[in-house]
Amino acid sequence: AQSVAQPEDQVNVAEGNPLTVKCTYSVSGNPYLFWYVQYPNRGLQFLLKYITGDNLVKGSYGFEAEFNKSQTSFHLKKPSALVSDSALYFCAVRADSNYQLIWGAGTKLIIKP
Amino acid sequence: NAGVTQTPKFRILKIGQSMTLQCTQDMNHNYMYWYRQDPGMGLKLIYYSVGAGITDKGEVPNGYNVSRSTTEDFPLRLELAAPSQTSVYFCASGPTAEKLFFGSGTQLSVL
Numbered sequence: 327a328q329s330v331a332q333p334e335d336q337v338n339v340a341e342g343n344p345l346t347v348k349c350t351y352s353v354s355g356n357p358y359l360f361w362y363v364q365y366p367n368r369g370l371q372f373l374l375k376y377i378t379g380d381n382l383v384k385g386s387y388g389f390e391a392e393f394n395k396s397q398t399s400f401h402l403k404k405p406s407a408l409v410s411d412s413a414l415y416f417c418a419v420r421a422d423s424n425y426q427l428i429w430g431a432g433t434k435l436i437i438k439p
Numbered sequence: 440n441a442g443v444t445q446t447p448k449f450r451i452l453k454i455g456q457s458m459t460l461q462c463t464q465d466m467n468h469n470y471m472y473w474y475r476q477d478p479g480m481g482l483k484l485i486y487y488s489v490g491a492g493i494t495d496k497g498e499v500p501n502g503y504n505v506s507r508s509t510t511e512d513f514p515l516r517l518e519l520a521a522p523s524q525t526s527v528y529f530c531a532s533g534p535t536a537e538k539l540f541f542g543s544g545t546q547l548s549v550l
Binding site: 330360362371377425426427428429432 | 487531536537543
């Protein structure tokens with residue numbers, strides 16, 4: 327069965343510091359991996375995806391994510407956090423054989439000035 | 440483009456009432472999805488569609504129905520509303536299943 331785990335409910339980072347939001351997954355077959363961001367009272371917005379190729383994927387707003395097949399992880403990173411990065415971040419996965427995304431429970435990222 | 444438009448934004452229903460959540464997209468996307476988001480939980484897929492005339496069940500379809508008579512519209516019907524259906528509902532569309540565009544959500548309370 328497919329699953330996604332975001333082990334941290336909340337991550338607190340000081341502005342200017344690097345940030346990491348963790349995601350691990352379980353899927354049969356080749357994984358398609360995604361990160362979305364949700365600002366208050368808004369729908370989710372696509373940040374980045376990994377399908378194949380380079381393990382380091384760059385996305386919107388300076389975010390990047392690293393695919394690690396051996397650790398079945400797809401952690402979201404940013405070298406220098408901004409207060410405006412504060413939001414809810416969701417990791418999602420799907421197998422290459424279907425159309426359904428499986429979502430993590432979300433991680434609340436708080437960037438303090 | 441307006442993107443994905445959901446109506447209404449808020450609604451309160453009594454137990455046993457029915458309603459339709461509207462979703463329209465103007466990007467000519469084939470893929471459309473309905474999700475519910477409960478507090479502290481990830482999104483749960485209710486129904487999805489890969490094109491006009493084609494719909495399929497997601498993880499949590501019970502108590503809901505959908506139709507996809509046109510590419511643009513993907514309404515979600517709640518029959519006999521129950522308190523367990525209190526949630527925030529999101530509609531999404533995409534040119535493929537890889538990249539989705541979300542509406543701003545419908546907050547539904549069933550009392």
